[in-house]
Structure formats: structure tokens, C-alpha cells
Amino acid sequence: xxxxxxxxxxTATEGAIVQINCxxxxxxxxxxxxxxxxxxxxxxxxxxxxxxxxxxxxRFSSFLSRSKGYSYLLLKELQMKDSASYLCALGLNYGQNxxxxxxxRLSVLP
Amino acid sequence: DVKVTQSSRYLVKRTGEKVFLExxxxxxxxxxxxxxxxxxxxxxxxxxxYDVKMKEKGDIPEGYSVSREKKERFSLILESASTNQTSMxxxxxxxxxxxxxxxxxxxxxxxxxxx
Numbered sequence: 001x002x003x004x005x006x007x008x009x010x011t012a013t014e015g016a017i018v019q020i021n022c023x024x025x026x027x028x029x030x031x032x033x034x035x036x037x038x039x040x041x042x043x044x045x046x047x048x049x050x051x052x053x054x055x056x057x058x059r060f061s062s063f064l065s066r067s068k069g070y071s072y073l074l075l076k077e078l079q080m081k082d083s084a085s086y087l088c089a090l091g092l093n094y095g096q097n098x099x100x101x102x103x104x105r106l107s108v109l110p
Numbered sequence: 111d112v113k114v115t116q117s118s119r120y121l122v123k124r125t126g127e128k129v130f131l132e133x134x135x136x137x138x139x140x141x142x143x144x145x146x147x148x149x150x151x152x153x154x155x156x157x158x159x160y161d162v163k164m165k166e167k168g169d170i171p172e173g174y175s176v177s178r179e180k181k182e183r184f185s186l187i188l189e190s191a192s193t194n195q196t197s198m199x200x201x202x203x204x205x206x207x208x209x210x211x212x213x214x215x216x217x218x219x220x221x222x223x224x225x
Contacts, residue, residue, distance in 0.1 A: 033213060042200060042216035043153075087153065089214075097168075098143070098204070098214050100153040 004101035006088060011107045016078050020104045022071045022088035029090040034062050034073045037085045037103070046086075047073065075106075083108045113137070114217035116201050122223045129188040131220050133201030140206040142184035143214065144168075144176060146197040153200065159184055160206075191224045198222075 003025040012018040022032070031050045035043035049055050049064035049071065061074040073086055085103040092099060117132035135142065143158040145168075155168030157176040165176050173195060177185045184203075188195055201217040 040219075042219050045213045045215070048213060089153075091214075097155070097158065098202075099155070100145075102150070102152040 004088060004090065004099065006086075006101045006104045008102070009105045009107070011109060012078055014078055014080060014108055014110050017074065017076050018078060018106065020073045020075070020086050020106065022073070022101055024069050024071075024088075024090060024101075026069075026090060029092055031091040032062075032064050032071050033089045033091060033098070034060075034071075035087040035089065035100075037087060039084070043087055078108050080108050080110065082106065114201055114203055114215050116199075116217040116220050118220050119218060120221045120223075122225060123188075123191050125192060125224055127188075127191050127224075129191050129222065131186040131188075131199055131201070131222070133184045133186070133217055134182050135184075135201075135203040135215070136182065137203060137205070137215070138181065139203035139215075140181070141204045142178065143202040143204075144174075144184065144186045145200045145202065146170070147200060147219075148197050156186065156199075191222075193224050196222060196224045 005023045033048050034046040036046050037043040047062035054063045059076045064071045085105045087100050087103045089098045089100045114135045123129050141160050144156045145153045147153050154170050156174050157168050159165045159178040162181050175187045199220045202214045204214040
């Protein structure tokens with residue numbers, strides 16, 4: 001198995017920066033993905049890392065360290081609409097399989 | 111814009127009924143997936159298909175079957191629904207690597223309640 005771990009819940013304040021961590025144990029994967037899921041809705045794609053390092057997309061950035069089995073999603077200038085669950089997922093077999101972590105529920109407070 | 115459409119948003123079925131959940135994607139993707147999502151357990155893969163008429167078991171296939179007769183359509187079948195199959199079901203698709211894009215796209219989800 002891939003044993004993906006994420007914190008269950010996090011709370012942050014509007015305008016702040018928050019880092020959501022994801023650790024995993026796996027023998028191999030093609031890429032690490034981050035998704036956002038609002039309550040009652042489908043997950044939507046946020047970011048993707050293949051190589052080690054930081055990928056930046058506007059207010060969202062994702063970091064990967066394959067040697068440490070670790071990734072994080074960084075959200076800047078938090079807005080109320082960022083309150084959602086954030087899922088990290090490993091892409092396996094070149095897109096034929098995706099394994100998801102349990103998700104982190106983020107609450108952004110005014 | 112990518113589109114994965116699930117036929118039913120909310121369903122209520124009785125124990126023992128046969129249930130069909132339909133999913134259609136318009137992106138010409140090779141790979142299609144069925145997940146269920148339960149509180150505290152996250153997304154769990156039921157079945158996936160990487161080509162027409164091909165299917166592979168995921169992590170929790172028991173009590174489910176699938177059908178992929180056409181590339182764009184992937185159906186999930188509950189042969190005899192049970193209360194422990196009450197859940198949110200998510201269909202998804204992804205392209206074959208090298209054909210453009212590398213992520214997975216989800217439908218809106220189907221909330222199934224078995225009573």
C-alpha cells in the first residue's frame with residue numbers, strides 16, 4: 001500500500017498562510033497531485049509535482065521531496081472560500097491509477 | 111472544458127435492489143474510475159478501466175461490478191444493494207499518458223442511500 005497521511009483538520013485566519021502536509025510510503029509513483037474539495041462537491045485539480053521542488057500557481061504552491069516521502073500544499077492570502085478539504089494523491093502506473101490520502105479539512109476564519 | 115457527467119445526483123434504493131450508476135465523459139479519455147467516498151475513509155477505488163471492455167479491480171470491488179462497452183461510458187452496478195453501500199460515488203477519467211494532460215477529472219458525484 002501507499003500509506004498516505006495528512007492531518008485531519010486545520011484552522012487558519014483569513015489573509016494568513018497555511019501549509020498542509022502529506023507524507024507517504026510507496027515504492028514508486030509518477031506524480032503527486034493536490035485536489036480541493038468543497039463540501040458536497042467533486043474534487044478539483046489544484047497542483048501537480050513530478051520532480052522535487054516547488055510548483056507555484058498563483059496563491060497555491062506545492063512542494064515535493066521524493067527522498068523524504070513528503071509533500072506540502074501552501075495556500076497564501078487565505079480567503080473564506082478556501083474553506084474546503086484538501087486531498088493529496090499519488091499517480092501510479094502512468095495515470096492508470098490514483099491513490100488518495102484521507103484529506104485535510106481546512107477552516108478559514110474571519 | 112472537460113466534462114464528466116454522472117446520471118444521478120441523489121438516489122434512494124431499497125436493500126436487495128439492483129442499482130446502476132452511469133458515467134459519461136466527453137474528453138476521449140482512455141482511463142475511467144469509480145470511487146466511493148466515506149467520512150474518515152477518504153476516496154477508495156472500486157474499479158477502473160483503461161480501455162473499452164477492460165476492467166481492473168480496485169481496493170474495494172466486493173459487491174460491485176462495472177461495464178465499459180463504449181469508450182465514453184463507464185457504469186457501476188450494485189447487483190444487490192446493501193445498507194453498507196450507502197455512500198457518495200465519484201466517477202473520474204484521465205487520459206493515457208503522453209496524449210495530453212496527466213490529471214484525473216471527477217464527475218459531480220452520486221449520493222446513494224440504501225434503506
